[in-house]
Amino acid sequence: xxxxxxxxxxxxxxxxxxxxxxAHVLDRLSQIEIENRGRxxxxxxxxxxxxxxxxxxxxxxxxxxxxRAENRNITVTYTDLPHNDFSAxxxxxxxxxxxxxxYLVNNKNVYTLSAGTSFYYQVVPDNSVDIAFSATAMHWLSxxxxxxxxxxxxxxxxxxxxxxxxxxxxxxxxxxxxxxxRELVPGGILVxxxxxxxxxxxYLGNTGGRNMFDTFHQLWSELAETGVITEAEYMNTAFxxxxxxxxxxxxxxxxxxxxxxxxxxxxTTAYTGVTECPYRSEFNRVGDExxxxxxxxxxxxxxxxxxxxxxxxxxxxxxxxxxxxDRFYSSYHALVQSQPEEHAMDYVHTYMVIRKSDxxxxxxxxxxxxxxxxxxxxxxxLRQELLLHHGEAQQSxxxxxxxxx
Ligand SMILES: C[S@@+](CC[C@H](N)C(=O)[O-])C[C@H]1O[C@@H](n2cnc3c(N)ncnc32)[C@H](O)[C@@H]1O
Numbered sequence: 001x002x003x004x005x006x007x008x009x010x011x012x013x014x015x016x017x018x019x020x021x022x023a024h025v026l027d028r029l030s031q032i033e034i035e036n037r038g039r040x041x042x043x044x045x046x047x048x049x050x051x052x053x054x055x056x057x058x059x060x061x062x063x064x065x066x067x068r069a070e071n072r073n074i075t076v077t078y079t080d081l082p083h084n085d086f087s088a089x090x091x092x093x094x095x096x097x098x099x100x101x102x103y104l105v106n107n108k109n110v111y112t113l114s115a116g117t118s119f120y121y122q123v124v125p126d127n128s129v130d131i132a133f134s135a136t137a138m139h140w141l142s143x144x145x146x147x148x149x150x151x152x153x154x155x156x157x158x159x160x161x162x163x164x165x166x167x168x169x170x171x172x173x174x175x176x177x178x179x180x181x182r183e184l185v186p187g188g189i190l191v192x193x194x195x196x197x198x199x200x201x202x203y204l205g206n207t208g209g210r211n212m213f214d215t216f217h218q219l220w221s222e223l224a225e226t227g228v229i230t231e232a233e234y235m236n237t238a239f240x241x242x243x244x245x246x247x248x249x250x251x252x253x254x255x256x257x258x259x260x261x262x263x264x265x266x267x268t269t270a271y272t273g274v275t276e277c278p279y280r281s282e283f284n285r286v287g288d289e290x291x292x293x294x295x296x297x298x299x300x301x302x303x304x305x306x307x308x309x310x311x312x313x314x315x316x317x318x319x320x321x322x323x324x325x326d327r328f329y330s331s332y333h334a335l336v337q338s339q340p341e342e343h344a345m346d347y348v349h350t351y352m353v354i355r356k357s358d359x360x361x362x363x364x365x366x367x368x369x370x371x372x373x374x375x376x377x378x379x380x381x382l383r384q385e386l387l388l389h390h391g392e393a394q395q396s397x398x399x400x401x402x403x404x405x
Pocket of ligand 1: 014015018046047048049050053054079080081084117118119120134135136137138140141142303
């Protein structure tokens, strides 16, 4: 991500997504007891960037908790990768000027913390989080699973290369969920809005018109064909991302034997939704091609530049790298300006609300597992006895009875 508050100024769509996911948080919050439990009420935003887009939502959560529990301490923990610009976040939160919208201005006993720890690790202690929130962050994988021969994104990968990305992404998803399961308090909630491929095959920048990732690929391969970048640099460039389907998001919750289910996580809501590209909407309203390209391309650049810059050889100077990526985004700018009606970056998300079971349900689940195990051991012993003393016929009758049970 670019530094210095660049992100939230250029990502108005993200704000719309957070408002939508935030409605679920506020709805659940009204059902949660917020009496003082001898520990702070804890809110965590995973992959928060500069915190600008989640500020209105977190302000509303803080206000509601404060209204209902005047003296309860509240912590808000912002997490992101170690290189994230946390200084922009804290400058915004501690702004005491008249324009400040920070919830710290009017609320006592609210403590803001940050963790530069990836959500692929446990970030905060066991049983400590009341509300876990994450928007538009978990499509980033824990690493780059492999190369993609004829594209720059898994949406364009084929065969074995695609399967490698998919398997990696599914393991990553389980890891995210298991860490959150440990962190949440029993009864705590996890609300997420994650990029996805929806039921109609739509995904970010692919909702009609020109496919954004195909355009990235076309322009990057043109640089390879004209010798501006090497073949190795072209091959090295791929987004460490994967867009899951809603089915893939939900599958760990369907299987009662899955680690996620056994960790106590229960899915209560899941659906997909499209958020219109605000830059394109503005173009539709105003019709200014240049203004559209000027606003649209920097927003693409804010989250994609690290990938293209990272694909370039380490032997290149910083200046060379900057010239190459500037040229790349200038070409994108020219395309958008010449055919504006072909471009849009509509967001396609899966919205999910997950709850960690209360202790009693986790306990009941474990008891059931132990009971099932003991029953299967007992059944095995009986089966052996039958075989020894009464032969095959009775054993098969016995097996049918066991199956029935
Ligand atoms: C598109 S931004 C979303 C920011 C904000 N949540 C929003 O919705 O506006 C994605 C953020 O996720 C962060 N991110 C990516 N991988 C991460 C990881 N493994 N752990 C924590 N944050 C991560 C990025 O650094 C970036 O700040």
